[in-house]
Amino acid sequence: MVAITLPDGSVRTFDGPVSGTGLAADIGPGLAKAALAIRVNGAIKDLAAVIEEDAQVSIVTARDDDGLALLRHDAAHVMAEAVKELYPEVQVTIGPVIKDGFYYDFARPTPFTPDDLEHIEARMREIVARDEPVTREVWDRAEAIRFFTDQGEHYKAEIIQDLPEDEEISLYRQGEFIDLCRGPHLPSTGKLGKAFKLMKLAGAYWRGDSRNEMLQRVYGTAWADSKQLKAYLHMLEESEKRDHRRLGREMGLFHIQDVAPGSVFWHPRGWTLYLTLQHYIRTRLQDAGYVEVNTPQMVDRSLWEASGHWEKFREYMFTAESEDRILALKPMNCPGHVQIYRQGITSYRDLPIRMAEFGSCLRNEPSGALHGLMRVRAFVQDDAHIFCTEDQITSETKAFCDLLMSVYKDLGFEQVTVKFADRPAVRAGSDEIWDKAEKALRDATAAAGLETVFNPGEGAFYGPKLEFDLRDAIGRDWQLGTLQVDFVLPERLDATYVGEDGRKHHPVMLHRAILGSLERFIGVLLEQYAGRLPFWLAPLQVVVATITNAADDYARQVHAALVDAGLKAELDVRNEKIAYKVRGHSLTKVPVILVVGAREARDGTVAMRRLGGEDQEILALEEAAARLKEEAAGPLARC
């Protein structure tokens, strides 16, 4: 007797062992058709797997996340089968499930073309139509290696070679295609259905290592039904509309041009936004006890040698030569800050010193990494270095985390992922120092009430690190803020303070940024709001638009009143219909349009229209200006 408990608590008993297929059929024909796999006591298995003893079992369908993942995994296998049929010389490697889809990496002397993609997808649909049974086989390791080697599948043989000794070697067979796979899989290729699509081609290094050969990666997406697929494709289209590069052009904020790859030409409105954001963060830093400095852009190589950058960071540094010296454009501000710190003698009583700088940094990022505002070669961070004693690490870190969360909240970001990265394999400093630094950082994050995701071994070579990732509205994560505990640089650059004991000690440096680079932050901000920035941040807040030229003089008065109130306002007295003007300014995401015609001119009022709104509000001019002025103060109003 085998008793099976279903998720609803009901129990079904069978005379003997029963397969997932049998169980699903026993429950009902509808479920039998939808069944993709089973979950036995929490572990997901093939539908064909036999349940030998009493267990908690649920039937997995494409409606649950595990089922969808299975579907995608099978899509990868079906794609590999299609590729092997069409191009027998290709070697298959790995094909995992990823967010929204799957990919498979193939080894092939010549890359695939977009035309090939169409053929592959068409063949996949044939394979689905064939409804080939998918069966699991357990092989002897040596035999499996020999098998794949004989087939010319050297990557597969290598994968098996590297599997742990005790791991079972399972192969899945569908039609003529046989692949190494842990499973589980769908019972047959027909279960994949039709809701999939091959999306793009890309190169990808074998085992993710750029020293290895490059494979051909084919990305695809797969869903439970065509409605979901359609919704996904629609979502992608919508995402494109909020791409910050597109918004930047449409809103007239900035452009990037091939004469200066990785650098931004900020237009008047974009620069206004930049300055507004900078003013905000500068004020917050001042209020938090930071002092602001500015350090040289070009610095002799000797300083970079002393700091370790010449050794560790050389390839990212731009250099210039002058009078037989090599100068480097600074990629970071930290060595400069240590030079300021070192002027004169510092007492423990002076610590902590929180030294901030909006310094222009240049890094020669690899050309393939450049991406709009998100990854540039010239940028400004809201950078600061906190020089403190070891005892102060916790309190300074907590204060920083609090400040950071408050800033993110002001700017409209509520969901922050905090990653804690600990000691990497290659590092400087003793284990005792690392123990101390990691503990201090952990204590501080706990004190700040932050939950962290552990990111093992990803710390900086000089110390552990917190990374603050923001998710934009499209669901992408961007690392913006960071805090790094550094015991190494103060020593290398000989920064000291005199302690209570009258002796010299090296301070600890906390490298920290909240916005990260202003460039990247603005990119994230634009995507987060789809260009519809909060009023206080909007580079153009109000347009005064006339209905007829008869209202021009009054419109000028309105505009002047707004400017007097400190608002960023423009006047639109073009000889155009109001609908035309409204549309134009709406497309550039101006948050407020004040419409004035003969009535408003007569009454001394304005018709206020919010971006995207359908109704208007008639207000006295003074009232409107006062209200908007208040709104424009933004979060700094409470400072």
Next chain:
RNA sequence: GCCGGAUUAGCUCAGUUGGCAGAGCGGCUGAUUUGUAAUCAGCAGGUCGGGGGUUCGAUUCCCUCAUCCGGCACCA
């Protein structure tokens, strides 16, 4: 940096056996004086990314460089 794709007017894009360069939007000018997401007409606007080659002739074919896009690697 690596793999693939792209580069035509300010923007979005058409342009096939290689034969004088196109549209829409935007801009300018004129008419229209307009009530909340596109009024009408006219005009201007191009080394077809740069360089080299093949050809009587190249936006089109070949080579090369640059930049951009999508991945990969990188991201102190």
